[in-house]
Amino acid sequence: MRSFGFYWPGDSFLHRMDPRAKLLAFFAIALAVFWKPYLFSIFFILVFILCLGKLAGFWASWLFSGFSAFLFIFLLGCVSILLQKSGMGKIFLMGGRLAVFLVSANLFSLTTSPFQVGQAVRKLFDSSLGFSSLLVFRFLPLLEEERAKIMRAQVLRGIPLDSRNLLKKIQAYPALLIPLFVLSFQKAEKISTAMLLRSFSSPFSGKPLREIHWRFSDTLFLTLFFAAVLLFCFLPEHLPPIFRYPYP
Numbered sequence: 001m002r003s004f005g006f007y008w009p010g011d012s013f014l015h016r017m018d019p020r021a022k023l024l025a026f027f028a029i030a031l032a033v034f035w036k037p038y039l040f041s042i043f044f045i046l047v048f049i050l051c052l053g054k055l056a057g058f059w060a061s062w063l064f065s066g067f068s069a070f071l072f073i074f075l076l077g078c079v080s081i082l083l084q085k086s087g088m089g090k091i092f093l094m095g096g097r098l099a100v101f102l103v104s105a106n107l108f109s110l111t112t113s114p115f116q117v118g119q120a121v122r123k124l125f126d127s128s129l130g131f132s133s134l135l136v137f138r139f140l141p142l143l144e145e146e147r148a149k150i151m152r153a154q155v156l157r158g159i160p161l162d163s164r165n166l167l168k169k170i171q172a173y174p175a176l177l178i179p180l181f182v183l184s185f186q187k188a189e190k191i192s193t194a195m196l197l198r199s200f201s202s203p204f205s206g207k208p209l210r211e212i213h214w215r216f217s218d219t220l221f222l223t224l225f226f227a228a229v230l231l232f233c234f235l236p237e238h239l240p241p242i243f244r245y246p247y248p
Helices: 019-035 039-055 068-083 088-111 114-124 127-156 166-172 174-197 216-238
Strands: none
Touching: 019 039, 019 088, 019 114, 019 216, 039 088, 039 216, 127 174, 166 174
């Protein structure tokens, strides 16, 4: 199973698209699922993203990979909603939002290299923020691989990280988290030393080797994408109340 944040090289229309267009589309999805909290809208936005992923050559199983890492957060949210007696509708809504966010983030990382992410953030926001985002996307898969290695090593030592007993598993998690934090700090120290040796402490003023270019196809895709998302958001308001669940 591949890790979250992994880039898969390809030649699909999403791979060839300007990363700024993909980043703006991702922000539009995140805004839409919280702006119009209808399950109907979230379901069709999710289906729409899965169709885009299929056109780019990725199956739904690829786009849903990494969901187990967020399962604990989802379960905590479910417990909180049940304690507040908010109803099952809120649980479905939270699960739908999490699924849309995860699938869209996975599709973005699969079709956008870390270099392109850094370039897009640098063009849209700030140069230092762009370089930081490049490092984050570059080392997310490496940290996931290190987590898997540490987990296998601790299981071989007899620590019940693979136990089906939830209480034992929670009690054993510090044996995984502490080495992972130590390893993260060690890698961060090595990266900071390498950056200082390469004069990255000074303001970025150089020009990248490969520039990104905005084309008419990016404008056309972004326009159609925004139109589809707005349609899915506002359509339930003109349909019977059942389509506005859980907010009739």
